[in-house]
Amino acid sequence: MRGRTPRRAPRHTTGRVSRRWKAIAATALGAALVVSGCGGTDDGGDDASQVEVFSWWTGPGEADGLAAMKAEFEKKNPGTKFINAAIAGGSGTQAQAVLASRLQNRKPPDSFQGHAGAELLDYIKAGQIERLDSFFDQNGLRPAYPQQLLQQISYKGHLYSVPVNIHRSNMLWYNPKILDDAGIAGPPKTIAEFITALKAVKARTGKVPLSLGAQWTADHLLENVLLGSLGTDAYNALWKPGADWSSPAVRKALTDFAEIMKYTTAEAASTDWQGASKAVVDGKAAFNIMGDWAYGYFTGSAPNGLGKKVDTDFKYAAAPGTDGTYMWLSDSFTLPKGAPHRAGAIAWLKVAGSREGQDLFNPKKGSIPARTDGNKALYTGYLQYALGEWTKPGIKLAGSFWHGVNAGKKQHTDIDTAVGLFLQNKDVAKLQAALVEAAKNSGQ
Ligand code: GAL
Numbered sequence: 001m002r003g004r005t006p007r008r009a010p011r012h013t014t015g016r017v018s019r020r021w022k023a024i025a026a027t028a029l030g031a032a033l034v035v036s037g038c039g040g041t042d043d044g045g046d047d048a049s050q051v052e053v054f055s056w057w058t059g060p061g062e063a064d065g066l067a068a069m070k071a072e073f074e075k076k077n078p079g080t081k082f083i084n085a086a087i088a089g090g091s092g093t094q095a096q097a098v099l100a101s102r103l104q105n106r107k108p109p110d111s112f113q114g115h116a117g118a119e120l121l122d123y124i125k126a127g128q129i130e131r132l133d134s135f136f137d138q139n140g141l142r143p144a145y146p147q148q149l150l151q152q153i154s155y156k157g158h159l160y161s162v163p164v165n166i167h168r169s170n171m172l173w174y175n176p177k178i179l180d181d182a183g184i185a186g187p188p189k190t191i192a193e194f195i196t197a198l199k200a201v202k203a204r205t206g207k208v209p210l211s212l213g214a215q216w217t218a219d220h221l222l223e224n225v226l227l228g229s230l231g232t233d234a235y236n237a238l239w240k241p242g243a244d245w246s247s248p249a250v251r252k253a254l255t256d257f258a259e260i261m262k263y264t265t266a267e268a269a270s271t272d273w274q275g276a277s278k279a280v281v282d283g284k285a286a287f288n289i290m291g292d293w294a295y296g297y298f299t300g301s302a303p304n305g306l307g308k309k310v311d312t313d314f315k316y317a318a319a320p321g322t323d324g325t326y327m328w329l330s331d332s333f334t335l336p337k338g339a340p341h342r343a344g345a346i347a348w349l350k351v352a353g354s355r356e357g358q359d360l361f362n363p364k365k366g367s368i369p370a371r372t373d374g375n376k377a378l379y380t381g382y383l384q385y386a387l388g389e390w391t392k393p394g395i396k397l398a399g400s401f402w403h404g405v406n407a408g409k410k411q412h413t414d415i416d417t418a419v420g421l422f423l424q425n426k427d428v429a430k431l432q433a434a435l436v437e438a439a440k441n442s443g444q
Contacts, residue, residue, distance in 0.1 A: 045342025050081035052341070053333075053348055054109035056095035057365075058088040059274050060304040061296025065365030069164075072360050073351045080344050085109050090273040091216045091403060103128045108336035110345035111352075115404025116152040116163055116330040118239075122409045124155045129334045131158045135346065141353050144371045148397070152405070153332060161332035162353040165367035168386055169291045169400040170224050170319040170327035173277060173298075176311075178286040181205045187317035191228045191256050194287075194320035198263035201286040209263035211285035213276035218419050219402045220273075221264075222257055224289050228321025229253035232396045238439070239399065239406035245436040254428045254435075261426075281308045289319050291329070291403070295382045296366025310381045325396040326389055329403035330370055407442070414438035 051073075057066045063086070070082050087095040092113070099112055108128070114120050123129045136142050136159050142150065145163065153161045172187055179186075182201045188194040198209040212218060227235045230253050237243055238250075265276075265285070277294040279285035288294070295316070298308045308314060318325070333352045339345045351357040358369040363378050368387050379387050389395055399405030407415065418434035 045339070045346075047341045048077070048080050048343035048347060050083055050341050051111065051344030051348045052083040052085050052109040054085040054087075054095070054099060054112035055331075056087055056089055056092040056113065058086045059090075059272075059297065060306070061300045061364060061366055062293055064300055064304055065296065065361040065363075065367075068360040068364055069351055069357050072354075072357050073348060076351060077344075077347045080341075080347060082348075088272075090214060091220070093214070093216050096409075103336065106338055108338055108340075110339045110341045111333045111335060111348050113331055114161060114334050116149065116161065116332050117399055117405035118408040119404030119412075120153060120161055120332065120334075121155060123334065124160050127337065129160055129336055131160060132162065132335060132349070133159050135159075135162075135335075135349060139350060139353060144353070144355070144373060146372055149330060149370060152330070161334045162349045163330045163332040163370035164352045164358055165331050165362050165365060165370050166390060167291050167293060167329050167331070167367045167400075167403070168326055168389075169220065169329055169403060170227060170322040170325065170398075171290065171292050171294070172317050172319045173280050173288045173290060173294055174315055174317070175207075175280050175283055175286055175313075176315050177283065178205055178207050181207075182286065187315070188320045189323065191225065191260075191321045194228075195256070195259055198260065198287070202263060205286070207283075208265050208279060208285035209287065210260065210265075211276040211279040211288045212264040213271045213273050215416065215420055215423065216402065217273055217276055217290070218261070218264075218423060219416055220291070221260070221289050222415075222419060223327065223401050224319040224322065225257040225260060226250075226253050227325065227327055227398055228319055229256045231321075232325045232398050235398050239401065243439055245439045246432065250435070251428070251432055254432050258422075258426060258428050258431075261423075278306065281306055281313045291400075292382065292386060293366045296364055299366075299381065300364060316382055316385075322398075324394075325398050327398040327400050328390075329400040329405050331367075332370075411438050411442035414441060 055066060057063050073082055087098055089095055102108055114123060149163055153159055153163060174187055178201060182204045184197045184200055188197045201207055201209040230249055234249060238245065273290055274297060277288050277290050277297060280288045281298055298306050298314060301307050333349055335345050335349065355371055355373055358371055359375050359378050362369050363383065368379060368383060368390055376387065401407040415435060415438050418431055418438060422431040
């Protein structure tokens, strides 16, 4: 596997981020970078006494993956103390706020988790992270990654982060027994079939049709319903400059979202994604739409993981209406400007970018390696399917907006606010109007 020809870049990309990167006026951004001192090189700095690694991986599966990479790091760097600065809160809801204030106050960790795509661009524009071109060259990393992914971590031809994985957002996890009890033959393939199935679960089983957790899981559901209802091309078009969020097609998708929301758990807002996903394998809920980090949680060994078996305790399918499309996101690690233990950070990035590091991390995390040369034998069950889909000729790509690929921080927050209001007022017209505004104000 090692050294094989890098995977051809998937043909269908959102195109949005790379285009946007190219399109943003050089003057405005250049000025910002000069003022903030960004654009520095990635040499110099020799404090390797420790490394503080910032993420939001505290739960089963994700924390286990991080622990596996930490062990590899410690083996390779016995003199460097690893400080795990993870902050709980699915999809970084808490961590990102803490990180923003640390960066603002120039107290950065040595490396932090950031999503490839628009989210990373925000850090670049704010002059908060360093270029990693020579790091990539010195470690032979350019050929190790798909071209399309390199574009998503680049600005003006410079690389800015080290991707460690590829996650899939558009996954439906379901309890086969509850589907049987409800007389549902198989996983719903369209949004219309999904709504019919939710109705059947409610009418015939007394179980929760669709489990939901903290508010961000409704945002996650929204991106899946938009993709499933609009189709891939129209979904991808929503994130391009001047996108039309006021169309009847978007209204229809939001109406579907409102209908689907009627079958979710009202009391679930207090739990994070783990509680919502667990409800499926515990036989309390029929369906959950969640990224494949749920797989790491389900199958990880006890006491941390749930020790469940795919096909027996749970099954999976692409979220309704999205088969043939990989709604992707990628966790990547950065080198913040002013990292106090810069050499420690570089040593960490080496592990994060290595084949060994990624193959230790991803099977536990429930993701596939960002590198193209991972050891396929390690990816079994769902992960074998995921690798197959990711590399399948003709697979379409869509970027997850909630997990940083398509939406920058402003639009991300504005959409979250709109969804929060919708959860209160259930008003589709107001939701659409707020999403139109969010797109207008996104800076696209
Ligand atoms: C995503 C992140 C994943 C996973 C998930 C749930 O944003 O990319 O790695 O942590 O949130 O917390």
